[in-house]
Amino acid sequence: MQEANGGTPGKACQCDGCGPEERDGFLNPTPVLDELESGPWPSFVTGFKKLAERTEKPMLRGVLDQLEYSYNTKMGYWKGGLVTVDSYGAGIITRYSMIKDKFPEAAEFHTMRIQPAPGLHYNTAMLRELCDIWEEYGSGIITLHGQTGDIMLQGIEQEKVQECFDELNKKGWDLGGAGAGMRTGVSCIGPGRCENACYDNLKLHLNALKHFVGEVHRPEWNYKLKFKFSGCPNDCTNAIMRSDLAVIGTWKDAIQVDQDEVRAWVDEKGVEALVNNVINHCPTKAITLKDGGIDISTRDCVRCMHCINAMPKALSPGKERGISLLMGGKNTLKVGVNLGSLIVPFMKMESDEDIEAFLELIEEIIDWWDDNGLDHERIGETIERVGLKQFLEGVGLEADINMISRPRDNPYFKATY
Amino acid sequence: MQEANGGTPGKACQCDGCGPEERDGFLNPTPVLDELESGPWPSFVTGFKKLAERTEKPMLRGVLDQLEYSYNTKMGYWKGGLVTVDSYGAGIITRYSMIKDKFPEAAEFHTMRIQPAPGLHYNTAMLRELCDIWEEYGSGIITLHGQTGDIMLQGIEQEKVQECFDELNKKGWDLGGAGAGMRTGVSCIGPGRCENACYDNLKLHLNALKHFVGEVHRPEWNYKLKFKFSGCPNDCTNAIMRSDLAVIGTWKDAIQVDQDEVRAWVDEKGVEALVNNVINHCPTKAITLKDGGIDISTRDCVRCMHCINAMPKALSPGKERGISLLMGGKNTLKVGVNLGSLIVPFMKMESDEDIEAFLELIEEIIDWWDDNGLDHERIGETIERVGLKQFLEGVGLEADINMISRPRDNPYFKATY
Amino acid sequence: MSNPERTWKTIESGPHTYEEALHPVVRKNYGRWKYHEIPRPGVLKHVAESGDAIYTVRAGTPRQDTVDMVRVMCDIADRYSDGFLRFTVRNNVEFLTPNEENVEPMISELESRGFPVGGTGMCVSSVAHTQGWLHCDIPATDASGVVKSMMDSIYKEFKDMQMPNKVRLSTSCCAINCGGQADIAVVVKHTRPPRINHDHLSQICELPKAVARCPVAAIRPTVIDGQKTLMVDEKKCICCGACFGACPAMEINHPEHSKFAIWVGGKNSNARSKPSTMSLVAHNLPNNPPRWPEVTEVIGRILTAYKEGGRPWERVGEWINRIGWKRFFEETGLTFDDNMIDSYRHARTTFNQSAHVRF
């Protein structure tokens, strides 16, 4: 590792080179980071610096110093560890500075992952409470939100973790996931604002994550398992790529067409726009131009959402709504990015029984994974290794042509004889 | 193996069941095979029987008897062996009956693979000569043609092979390939009749197979290597799937358009046909409807042939013609069917120097395969195992985006550092 | 094979030359053709830049021909096409003549001699096929007999041009599939792992070769009665039959357990869509000589549905891609089952990695 060239921790810089432009505040100079303060986009550096100057938390100074040092040396200096709260095995991402001799104020910088409400909805009272507790125990840095959907309270020392958690927990907040267990979920805004929502994803999210709350806190599977809940195939949560269990709203019957609104749309934008921007973009040519309007062949429609997106006033999903379950999404590690694939083409999701049936299926799936998976193997990798057919047999699902894009092109299987 | 239930070899059937409808000729009864004599499609059984009755060759009777037996027992009864002609190591497919006790007349039934003229052209003198020699030494059964493009003279005994070959060779015929060497090539009719031919595939075929004639006759590579020569991307020889080296005609400049003929076409078939059957089928939307005719954006055209096929009078390939080389086509064994992939996007193929440059490249490629391939590994499998990039480096070709359908979606490579 | 009395010195000439096999009108216009038309099924008319025209009459053959049959073809060529003829890559015979008036008489004569005229344009052409029980050493069925049965049942489609586009068929007598892929292909599919003939094994096979041939490492060396031999892990074995090609003691063929599978959507041409491999749509059909009715029945169903539903120029696979696999199974009445889900090397890439779904 390179030599240090950051400022002396804990006090204003005393080198010769800094000169008179040096700010006379709580923080040490961070000339490189400061370059990220210009430009129109909001600057996290400015935010951190203001927070530090106001609160004078040494941890903030130390972390900024270490970050400045990283910007100079182009290396990171955090190492992991293990910190938890009572009876939990996960939810805190532990960070110790590898160069705490240089930056003792940065010695500890742990993150608490907190599960927000599905859909990332807040009222200001909740949020202010959260801020107050966090300012009391932690650094005051909040990430809204982590890519897995957590509120990330970044920067706390080990000795304050339990107390901070207790205060948060009293206000209805609980830790999110980490390690080889169930992870925090993500939902799009869904029925909270969106006309496309085909099921109540916020409700299912809440139920599912409550159901698996033990597995969030005490991870003991092969590897992580992520849920994401998108209200429709637009998949505003990126569920297909970013979650092992992608729950995506869909419908079975015909798209609802308001022919008056279709006409209004065509009157406004023209037939050319209808053809070029709607009809020609249908992936299966399910839409035909008819009497200056459109005709959708339900049998050919694959529920891609495009025509509905393009004509939101005129078209909406059908009435027989529910979910599709896709499985196996994950990112690059080991196998290269894996998009989830369709496992359950359709399932109703209206009543509490529907939710229960869904959760039972997920339990079944996890049991199978427990039996068949290897260490550090995501469920999509297990399915691929063991075989989709074998997986379906294992969890008792029937094969459906929708699960694949085409039948096999090789004869390499053993049929029963 | 099941019990025999065929007729007694060598004489008319003497069982009780045959009854009076039994034909009183040279052959034994073949009641099951005879069911293949009805129906409108020409019957190979009828052909064989007629030949046998006329020539009274015992081998034909034996082979029909054994075939009848196969039809009854649903099993095959040939085994391989090794028969060659002087100084050759391949070209004869050797067949001995596994049940020659039962059918002694079928004891030997070897096939001589003969390389026809490129394009499968004949004059009747050539063909009659071939028939006469074959009737003299062999069974008189001819397959026109084998899937690799050979004339297959089927049914000869080992002791007659050399003499038969000598007679054939005197008339300009030579053996085709077998085993781990260069195989017989296939060409479409090309410039011999087709307006789409983008190079003289018959000439290249002749030159290439003459160039590798030693490797046809004395196989010593890892595995077989097949050439197929299609005059254009319609690929009437199935080169992409059936050959390791698929030489497919193509062009670089704009499609030649005869606007008068376009108009005539539209006048006859209508604009709707133009849109539905031509424009909408272009894979890259390179064609636009313009003033009731068409406009082709050369930059977007991928030389698929469709528009030219649909409007043969109006459109033809450009003037700057040559070949693409695709490599790696093969069928199912081990890897599942493998379509060849583009290796050389374009190469001129007009002069003898062009042919020489081409053959040099192929030599280079074969050298690389010799060094890098494993036993019984087709060259496409070797490329896949070693890596396309490594292959290109190995043979000194430059990477071209046309070689792939998309850049990689994983970061798993080691760049130079 | 060396023969001391031999006097002829071999000329390693490779392919036969072609110049003398080309009709003079072809030679004259070689490489300078302008366009073609299909005046009627079985007949092509090619017009050259020079204005010359040549007519081609195409007819089906059994492929497993005889010298007698070939001589008949020669007679016809001598009579109507100046002594020139050729064969297509699909076993059809073609007679090329510049004389339009020869076309109709030639057709009559071909038909009367049993060679059906057709196989052009948007038709079902002859079947690319293989050796089978007639000649191969590893077949599970016959090939010519299957072809004869199929072509009898779809004879009309060979002679007409009423399909949405060309339909190429193939059939193969083992999973190796020398017949190649096609719009609709009929290929043997073994269902039972090979039984090892331990008595023969060590005499006729190189053990390591057989082991190396297995794509899934299901074959292991073992010792039985003190003799080195092989065993097959039936759990792993995918019944590909590759070992049988290397070693005849790996007995994969079985009168009952070697079945037929039907594949669709293979396309080799680059027209419109890229070439594509074919997909499994039926299997476990019995090997039922001499007429294989179960096989021809499935072929018929697929052709009927395609003929009805395909749009002009759509090949079988393109038609299916448009209507979707779900509808393909509905319209043909075939049954999708879990064995059709890919489980081989690139299986992942065939999973439906989307929420696109059809009901």
Add this chain to the structure above:
Amino acid sequence: MSNPERTWKTIESGPHTYEEALHPVVRKNYGRWKYHEIPRPGVLKHVAESGDAIYTVRAGTPRQDTVDMVRVMCDIADRYSDGFLRFTVRNNVEFLTPNEENVEPMISELESRGFPVGGTGMCVSSVAHTQGWLHCDIPATDASGVVKSMMDSIYKEFKDMQMPNKVRLSTSCCAINCGGQADIAVVVKHTRPPRINHDHLSQICELPKAVARCPVAAIRPTVIDGQKTLMVDEKKCICCGACFGACPAMEINHPEHSKFAIWVGGKNSNARSKPSTMSLVAHNLPNNPPRWPEVTEVIGRILTAYKEGGRPWERVGEWINRIGWKRFFEETGLTFDDNMIDSYRHARTTFNQSAHVRF
């Protein structure tokens, strides 16, 4: 961690409940929305079946926020949206109000407090990003700094809606890519195999775990100075960095040799085309803090070409699929090289298995 003096008994409640966090108008019309419009950039109008309308004002944040910033957002929500706000999956903050007259003042206030209003419709929205040097234990770069630099340079595209379709960006500080795939993604790409810190290795790592983590079996146990340790076969190693996650002694990060790569065409939505993975189009870009100009320059080129050439509704990958990769490289001025040819598990499926070719 057990604390004997603790009095509070944990309630394992999981996610926070949402009912009380929904605006009353949302609660009333929950699940009964009819359509939406985008009256201007940064503002959505959703109309319910009941006739109620709710306006959303969306603004960018640095994501790495502070309690101070969040309190400012709360102030704004209290003033203009009845005390309700939410965040999008892309780190934007949203204020929902039924009062149209609140929209303009709210926008002014947001802008004046430094939160740019925009991110709706056919724009470039905020960047999905990760931890980097700020917090992660395995990063080769920072994430927030890269994002700030990128967004500064394309600020206008966040506030406008002039792209052919939505453009999603992401950036990640190691090859694991917690930022996920996107229309355009910026991800660290290591170029040098890990150097092993043998002193640390045995103390801090379980050797078999590190060995198991390697996707290409490049890590082997070895003994150095009598101590059990590991070695990397540099020929095999694909510089993925997976071992470093399991064992910090496998030092993959390097100030010079850890570079940036740019990826395009990732699409997760099912609209029109199926979702697709992204492709590598530039690499070996230097890790150049604090402003990474080489990276933002490439992003700019791609956006410019897409903005110009994309047709309405075409996402970046769909645009490229239409014009072809060859033209993509031409129009962006980027250079295709042989490292972009796939060499991993399903490489075969990315070869151009056709004669389709562009010149």
